[in-house]
Amino acid sequence: MTHRQRTSCFVSRLAVSLLLLVLTAPSAYGQKIFRMEKDSIPFFRGISLSFDLVGPVMLMASDHGEYEGALRVNLHDQWFPVFELGIGRANHEEDEVTGLTYKTTAPYFRLGMDWNVMKNKHLPNRIFAGFRYAFTAFKADYINENLIDPVYQYKVLYDIKGVSCSQQWLELVFGIDAQIYGPIHLGWNIRYLRRLFYKDGDIGKAWYVPGFGINDKNNFVGNFNIIIDI
């Protein structure tokens, strides 16, 4: 077992253990998460829109990235159902070693929930823990315009376009929101992504999965968001 596999195994076990702990804890902490605090604050506290800044920077600086926005409902400053929608893009052109080009552009979405884990829920700054279910379906192009058969020494047409792929995955999220001015917040979060189900194309692995990043069994990602309360 490699170091990476051991890390992945450890993180998976930790994530499942924490989830089970929260769901099964009969203690006060378990009840705290699902129990609404008794106060005069209304149940529905509004919605907020957020936009990720890291994805566009990644798109500008590298060969893949995402544009992503989220709609989050504030329920009593405790629970935050979230819908995230994005479009992921990869355009890796003519790899300098292998000459391969990989292209895809496709939307993805995530559904999930954040919990405000601060002791005082009604402060403008929040610490979140949550989860997401995510899905994407996309078509990828695999091209190598200069592939030469190493034995027979003739040029091969390696031009496969529109290979259908899909993937579903789970995310564990931990993040912080800080109020900057009025309805404007800034926040970052880190996520552990775990692939659940996937369909690679007929010719092999999808290299990049929109919303998931470079394809693997699992992934760590980070977001930096501008959040506007509406």
Added chain:
Amino acid sequence: MMACASLDCPVNNVVATRYGLQKPDGTPDTMGVDTLWAWTTRPDGTEVSLVNRLCGTKATYFSISPSYTLPEDMVCLLVQNDAGTFWKDTIWVTKEDYPHFEGVDCKASYFHTITGVKSTHRLIDTVIINKKTVDYDTSTAHFLLRLKARR
């Protein structure tokens, strides 16, 4: 969204067909004191060596990379014994080709499904397709070459 991940290319990333050597009764054969050469002709008419001087008691098989997309590969064989007598044969392999992709960091390749094989039967008594799928796994012989008795 930024991410940190890696994608490793397979260590064994050579697509090849393995030819196992057998006696006419199906028992393993070796080159022994005989020597085997294999070569093919490229589409441009030039010849290229595929196996050079396979010999010895441990020489029970050889491996050859199939063409990426040619519908039929031709392999010429020459076996010479220590007395200088030689036998020639030619094998034609038909196959279907499938592009394969591991990652942008990994060399593009083709996998194949063998659909047919024939030979001139001068050196080879029988050629048997033992495994049709050609990919990175070369641990099993794709073809069993039952060679005629050479002495």
